[in-house]
Amino acid sequence: MPDARGVEAAALGVAGAEIRDWIVLLKPRVVALVVFTGLVGLLVAPGHLNPVLAVTAILCIAVAAGAAGAINMWYERDIDALMRRTARRPIPAGRIEPGEALAYGVTLAAGSVIVMFLATNVVAAGLLALSIVFYVFVYTIWLKRRTPQNIVIGGAAGAFPPLIGWAAVTGSVGWMPLLLFAIIFCWTPPHFWSLSLFAHADYQRAGVPMLPVVAGARETRRQVMAYTLVLVPLSLLPWMLGETGPVYGFAAAALGLGFLVCAWRVLRDRQDAAGVSLTRDAPAKAAFRYSLLYLAVLFLALAVDRFVR
Amino acid sequence: MSDFPPRPTPEQAAEMRRRRRGRNVAMLVVLLALAALFYAIAMVRLAGH
Numbered sequence: 001m002p003d004a005r006g007v008e009a010a011a012l013g014v015a016g017a018e019i020r021d022w023i024v025l026l027k028p029r030v031v032a033l034v035v036f037t038g039l040v041g042l043l044v045a046p047g048h049l050n051p052v053l054a055v056t057a058i059l060c061i062a063v064a065a066g067a068a069g070a071i072n073m074w075y076e077r078d079i080d081a082l083m084r085r086t087a088r089r090p091i092p093a094g095r096i097e098p099g100e101a102l103a104y105g106v107t108l109a110a111g112s113v114i115v116m117f118l119a120t121n122v123v124a125a126g127l128l129a130l131s132i133v134f135y136v137f138v139y140t141i142w143l144k145r146r147t148p149q150n151i152v153i154g155g156a157a158g159a160f161p162p163l164i165g166w167a168a169v170t171g172s173v174g175w176m177p178l179l180l181f182a183i184i185f186c187w188t189p190p191h192f193w194s195l196s197l198f199a200h201a202d203y204q205r206a207g208v209p210m211l212p213v214v215a216g217a218r219e220t221r222r223q224v225m226a227y228t229l230v231l232v233p234l235s236l237l238p239w240m241l242g243e244t245g246p247v248y249g250f251a252a253a254a255l256g257l258g259f260l261v262c263a264w265r266v267l268r269d270r271q272d273a274a275g276v277s278l279t280r281d282a283p284a285k286a287a288f289r290y291s292l293l294y295l296a297v298l299f300l301a302l303a304v305d306r307f308v309r
Numbered sequence: 310m311s312d313f314p315p316r317p318t319p320e321q322a323a324e325m326r327r328r329r330r331g332r333n334v335a336m337l338v339v340l341l342a343l344a345a346l347f348y349a350i351a352m353v354r355l356a357g358h
Contacts (some may be wrong), residue, residue, distance in 0.1 A: 016328050019335045050352045056346060119350050 026066030041165025155188030251301030
């Protein structure tokens, strides 16, 4: 006889998904950061784009990121069901059928690329398509379950938005957007590995070879520090090369110093002989929160710098 | 003889109708927004030529 939870799940299955479930499928929190970096790429690019087309381009970036997220949730429904953090997502919870989620994701992905092409140009549409393909095929299907370097290479998918925003205005790709791409690319490992330091039990249960699961927490802390050491000078390059003004330069230096302090605390976290944190990974949690603030404020500074120069 | 699939209770049927109406309204809003977007893009593109 089914228990109370089974009856509730069956009732929800009968009733179908809420609108909220279809929105959750688009990973709105990830989309927010993607939209912001894409918007900054569009704002700092030289030239002018009609506001209607600019809003359309940002909408396309948002929808494409959401579509890639929906396809990701379709592919990862088996491991999502095993992880506490993701078990309540609409597919593992039984509120949305896997096939419906896939169709939803593919339709939105194709639609966003076509509208981007109609509204802006072939370069922006091509980069948008490439970012979706990279996230779905390279990160989700190929790398995520195979190598601890999954988020390093897969991080490129999240680094595309400023490049796409720039291309939407200029129709081309220059040094500056490539630098912005590189900054997000190098930001991703310390961001995700800080998260995986305190969520590694989930990844272990699901069999995802995140760095703390494969190489241990001690090595992960070293890698967080190493990538932060690359990220901070890289973030200063746009200012050093004269592409931005002092507002960005000062912000990048101050934010970078903060990130280095966070990474240092992660490295020096009190730990036992096996590298397990004795502070419940408090420094890793702080570094994860700071990394989100870091990227948002760095790109905000870039936009402000563009308008005060 | 038992029902298979099980017949929804009146409460479940009401909930099902509520959710279906919500999805239909959302679809209508999305289609209208898309039509408005395509119109706006076409007008801007035409003005550019």
